[in-house]
Amino acid sequence: MNRSFLQQAIALAVENVRRGGGPFGALVVRDGVxxxxxxxxxxxxxxxxxxxxxxxIREACRVLGSFQLAGCDVYCSCEPCxxxxxxxxxxxxxxxxxxxxxxxxxxxxxxxxxxxxxxRAAAPDRTLPLxxxxxxxxxxxxxxxxxxxxxAEY
Numbered sequence: 001m002n003r004s005f006l007q008q009a010i011a012l013a014v015e016n017v018r019r020g021g022g023p024f025g026a027l028v029v030r031d032g033v034x035x036x037x038x039x040x041x042x043x044x045x046x047x048x049x050x051x052x053x054x055x056x057i058r059e060a061c062r063v064l065g066s067f068q069l070a071g072c073d074v075y076c077s078c079e080p081c082x083x084x085x086x087x088x089x090x091x092x093x094x095x096x097x098x099x100x101x102x103x104x105x106x107x108x109x110x111x112x113x114x115x116x117x118x119x120r121a122a123a124p125d126r127t128l129p130l131x132x133x134x135x136x137x138x139x140x141x142x143x144x145x146x147x148x149x150x151x152a153e154y
Contacts, residue, residue, distance in 0.1 A: 011025070013025035021044055025040075030069075035060050035072070038057070057069065068091060079101050
């Protein structure tokens with residue numbers, strides 16, 4: 001753990017607030033070098049997925065030419081939300097370090113506890129209706145995938 005990278009993530013978040021953005025920053029580090037940074041761009045880009053961690057992951061993957069971050073550490077100004085945590089699991093960095101906790105984020109108005117509750121609820125009990133529609137062709141994309149010899153496993 002390199003505290004200066006964590007402090008850089010915090011500084012990115014502070015500067016982003018001063019420029020009208022959200023209070024979140026992230027860095028992706030490989031071999032002791034920050035290869036990508038991200039700041040919260042949700043309101044700037046009208047993109048609810050443009051959280052600092054996701055922005056940093058996208059840039060790091062572009063830099064590395066890979067969809068995985070093996071050999072990398074991620075430093076975040078705050079504990080990742082459920083969406084960012086999912087993205088981090090898919091990106092597969094070695095470690096994730098964070099400064100502020102989800103409780104500190106919630107106290108500032110960024111409360112993700114409802115999402116954690118929703119994830120624990122059965123699909124019919126969630127506030128966002130997720131409706132399964134059976135279709136005889138539903139498995140076709142997976143059949144195509146499993147039959148593809150040169151597929152990129154992930």
